[in-house]
Amino acid sequence: MxxxxxxxxxxxxxxxxxxxxxxxxxxxxxxxxxxxxxIAIDRPxxxxxxxxxxxxxxxxxxxxxxxxxxxxxxPEQA
Amino acid sequence: MKADYDVVIVGSGPGGATTxxxxxxxxxxxLLLDKKQELGAPVQCSGxxxxxxxxxxxxxxxxxxxxxxxxxxxxxxxxxxxxKMDYRLLKPxxxxxxxxxxxxxxxxxxxxxxxxxxxxxxRQGTEVLLKAEAVDMYVENGKAVLKVxxxxxxxxxxxxxxxxxxGLQSQVGKWAGLQTHIKFTELASCLQFVTxxxxxxxxxxxxxxxxxxxxxxxxxxxKGHGYTEIGLGVICSMTQRNAQQHLDxxxxxxxMKERFKNAKILEVQGGGVPLSHPLRTQYADNLxxxxxxxxxxxxxxxxxxxxxxxxxxxxxxxxxxxxxTSNDHSAQSMSQYQDLWMEANGKKMWELYEIKSKIFxxxxxEERDLALYKTMSEYFSxxxxxxxx
Numbered sequence: 080m081x082x083x084x085x086x087x088x089x090x091x092x093x094x095x096x097x098x099x100x101x102x103x104x105x106x107x108x109x110x111x112x113x114x115x116x117x118i119a120i121d122r123p124x125x126x127x128x129x130x131x132x133x134x135x136x137x138x139x140x141x142x143x144x145x146x147x148x149x150x151x152x153x154p155e156q157a
Numbered sequence: 158m159k160a161d162y163d164v165v166i167v168g169s170g171p172g173g174a175t176t177x178x179x180x181x182x183x184x185x186x187x188l189l190l191d192k193k194q195e196l197g198a199p200v201q202c203s204g205x206x207x208x209x210x211x212x213x214x215x216x217x218x219x220x221x222x223x224x225x226x227x228x229x230x231x232x233x234x235x236x237x238x239x240x241k242m243d244y245r246l247l248k249p250x251x252x253x254x255x256x257x258x259x260x261x262x263x264x265x266x267x268x269x270x271x272x273x274x275x276x277x278x279x280r281q282g283t284e285v286l287l288k289a290e291a292v293d294m295y296v297e298n299g300k301a302v303l304k305v306x307x308x309x310x311x312x313x314x315x316x317x318x319x320x321x322x323x324g325l326q327s328q329v330g331k332w333a334g335l336q337t338h339i340k341f342t343e344l345a346s347c348l349q350f351v352t353x354x355x356x357x358x359x360x361x362x363x364x365x366x367x368x369x370x371x372x373x374x375x376x377x378x379x380k381g382h383g384y385t386e387i388g389l390g391v392i393c394s395m396t397q398r399n400a401q402q403h404l405d406x407x408x409x410x411x412x413m414k415e416r417f418k419n420a421k422i423l424e425v426q427g428g429g430v431p432l433s434h435p436l437r438t439q440y441a442d443n444l445x446x447x448x449x450x451x452x453x454x455x456x457x458x459x460x461x462x463x464x465x466x467x468x469x470x471x472x473x474x475x476x477x478x479x480x481x482t483s484n485d486h487s488a489q490s491m492s493q494y495q496d497l498w499m500e501a502n503g504k505k506m507w508e509l510y511e512i513k514s515k516i517f518x519x520x521x522x523e524e525r526d527l528a529l530y531k532t533m534s535e536y537f538s539x540x541x542x543x544x545x546x
Contacts, residue, residue: 096348097199100429102326104344110328130341134393136348136400136427
């Protein structure tokens, strides 16, 4: 199975109900948590299993592939 | 604040505060930490608890935290068929609103309930620190050292034993290297609305069925002052929709939709409920885990208040006995807590987990729906083969 690309999560703070389910389900061995009891948004997630996104009761979690922030990894424009 | 404690408890929910109360009552020096500014908030729980659970764990019942007395249950099949178990009718000599009778249970306001339990611990001598977040823990020379951020200050607190009562999102167990991860197939994603305009009659109503809440169930609970909470929990591996979409569908399309047509939403609350087995190891050197942090949640009902109160009492009493007679706080000595808990509650929870797992292994949805409906109905019946936990 291909390894998932690292992602950076963002939270829709207006939708988030601070239920903590994303933190509870996160399989990271070390704490991967923000100051607002959500999954961390200040560092990439290397596992990128996306179960935090899937389990959020209000779909408040979104992700962006880390590679999309790095110009050299972008496909060349015609 | 002292430099050294017998016990430091991380998290002042029902499990942590009860541990603190029993440990302080026995004369231990106890510090109770919580990172919140208001305990129990944001609310992540329906708040249903039996009267038996409170009495068994020496919680004095008070109007300070009760929102509504409960007198029984109504369990619904997916198609709307129901079994009603109103203990006002089943055992009229015992249960009822009259002065010489009692309710079967209560829906509590978690904000007031958690504060009440913390207050009871404080009155027994527990020191409490709010806005105090545990950020790391290590063991040094037989003592636990907890790093804590209190407002803007960082501090290190030493103690003999740390109690991790830091809930579903528990980090303390992780720091000690315990296997705390919950499977995606066993964590229910829950959402509920506190509503006005929906009638209820002193019963906890549980609506089973894959169509409404795959992997879990929906509920309608009276919430006091004429309010009602309507919610559900789903297992996300069994659905493509989130809990919010399922709740919307339940409100608008279920056999209860007429009853819900005037519902006005007053509060939005959500949380996770581990429908898993309890942690296989709930202890480490100088550490024990209590309540949701140890996954001590009833896997059939998803109820966690009773189980947390009981585990807190067992933990507090264990620590009182242990710390007054021993200086060995190694994992091996802490394992006695888990032995006591297994005997009182754990074995039954493992049995319930097996029953729940068998139901959700059924691939045929109709058979699964019927099995869950029957199991829920049996669980809450007066002739229940299950010991209430």
